[in-house]
Amino acid sequence: MNNLQRACLHALLWALILILFVYISSRGGNLASSVVIFFYFGLINIAVFYINYLYILPSYLNSRRYLGCAVSILLLIASSAVVKYAVASFFREIVLVRGPNRDYYVSFWEYVVIALITGAFFVFISTALKFAGDWFQNEKVRKNLENEKLTAELAFLKSQINPHFLFNSLNNIYSLAYQRxxxxxxxxxxxxxxxxxxxxxxxxxxxxxxxxxxxxxxxxxxxxxxxxxxxxxxxxxxxxxxxxxxxxxxxxxxxxxxxxxxxxxxxxxxxxxxxxxxxxxxxxxxxxxxxxxxxxxxxxxxxxxxxxxxxxxxxxxxxxxxxxxxxxxxxxxxxxx
Structure with missing residues (x-):
């Protein structure tokens, strides 16, 4: 599977997930709220996922800059929480209103805490997927190298047979020829x-x-x-x-x-x-x-x-x-x- 096919597959899976959540949550009749909550915020979470998966982890872990990796991840989670609150403020009456009579507004810090937890969750998922993918890739490389080594060793062992057998057979034929x-x-x-x-x-x-x-x-x-x-x-x-x-x-x-x-x-x-x-x-x-x-x-x-x-x-x-x-x-x- 090439990079374009992999990207199309990822996009299709995320689209299906978002559509599924919007459909399930909108069955009560509030489609606008469902679109805002699951579509807009879903896109932000997806962005957090791929920024960590495609940029932060490869850039820092491959060069063993672990402190830089940790700081970048924390900044990513914090930034995503601020962006989410900005979007939530724009859709204030849909996202931030709470309570049975819709007379309670979620405070900045209360919302940010929830957003931080959500961002950390998507960072965790992307990190786990990255480590799992790298492990399988390393295993594949290791097995290929092992197979190549075994093939080379088998070829070497088989190469020993030919001169060994030829040496013995020529000795036998020499004895026959010597005896005419x-x-x-x-x-x-x-x-x-x-x-x-x-x-x-x-x-x-x-x-x-x-x-x-x-x-x-x-x-x-x-x-x-x-x-x-x-x-x-x-x-x-x-x-x-x-x-x-x-x-x-x-x-x-x-x-x-x-x-x-x-x-x-x-x-x-x-x-x-x-x-x-x-x-x-x-x-x-x-x-x-x-x-x-x-x-x-x-x-x-x-x-x-x-x-x-x-x-x-x-x-x-x-x-x-x-x-x-x-x-x-x-x-x-x-x-x-």
Whole structure:
């Protein structure tokens, strides 16, 4: 809403309020008295409201001149009382006459006290509205800054994944090439497919869950090429449809950790990777046999990275369970998509 629209809305609201009060008070038949009391004096009160709201508070509070602000408000209230009494004197027989026989005139000080209270009320309303508006505006700015910070941090965390993964994969391919393995061309092809996904598709805030699953499948196939005697991996997913979205590269760290620190060459103890989706609840489970010769089971930046990304993107909407047993490493991630 721009300034012109906001001004028109304020004018319309005040006009409706004044018309409503004039209509209600004139039902007894004294329209002239109602117009004077609610229209003329209403305009003065509205002026008090906006002088404080648009000029005094922004001018003095923003520069932290609190004493000047207080003095200006008091002068505004006093001035409005004097102006009201001047208008009341002009309509003396309508405004200042009191009593059942209309034979009593309100004194100057008696009227001014009432006018001061009324002026102070409108100053209070405008001040409360100003502080409330500033608070909501500051909250909006704070949330925008917080979102920008989170977005920047997520981008930084995701940027760590690409070189981390590339470094490990190139090491694997180098080993194959050094051994003159026939698997080297297939490994390079798989890596190119994976890098295409990481460099293009993963730039979006979220990606289809189905595409993330294909990425994991390619990664697993690439890792299998490392092992001369084969790797035993059970990978399955169900309940995934094209409408489901997830932040990219959030699951790879769990799988990478299994290949890096686990044993996948024993048919009796395969690496189990399973994903199930029911309604909007996704359950991702990974279980593998530990390599007891590897002391740094949780090493590297992978898992610490993904934990931070989960907290930033799914705060309050995820559950992460890690069981680091003596022989078995088990991880379970529940996401509410």
């Amino acid at each position: 393995s026939e698997k080297t061309p297939a490994a390079i092809l798989k890596l190119s497919e994976i890098m295409r996904y990481m460099l293009q598709d993963s730039n979006e805030p979220t990606v289809p869950l189905e595409r993330e699953m294909r990425y994991l499948q390619n990664y697993i196939e690439l890792q299998k090429l490392r092992f001369k005697d084969g790797a035993f991996v059970n990978f399955s997913y169900s309940g995934v449809n094209e409408d489901m979205q997830i932040i990219p590269l959030i699951l790879i760290a769990f799988v990478e950790n299994c290949f890096k620190h686990g044993i996948v060459t024993e048919e009796a103890s395969p690496l189990d990777i399973k994903l199930q989706v029911q309604a909007s609840k996704m359950t991702f489970e990974v279980r593998n046999k530990k390599n007891l010769q590897n002391k740094d089971v949780l090493g590297g930046i992978g898992l610490s990275n993904v934990k931070r990304r989960l907290e930033l993107a799914y705060a309050g909407r995820y559950e992460l369970t890690i069981e680091n047993g003596r022989l078995i490493y088990y991880c379970k991630l529940i996401l509410h998509l």
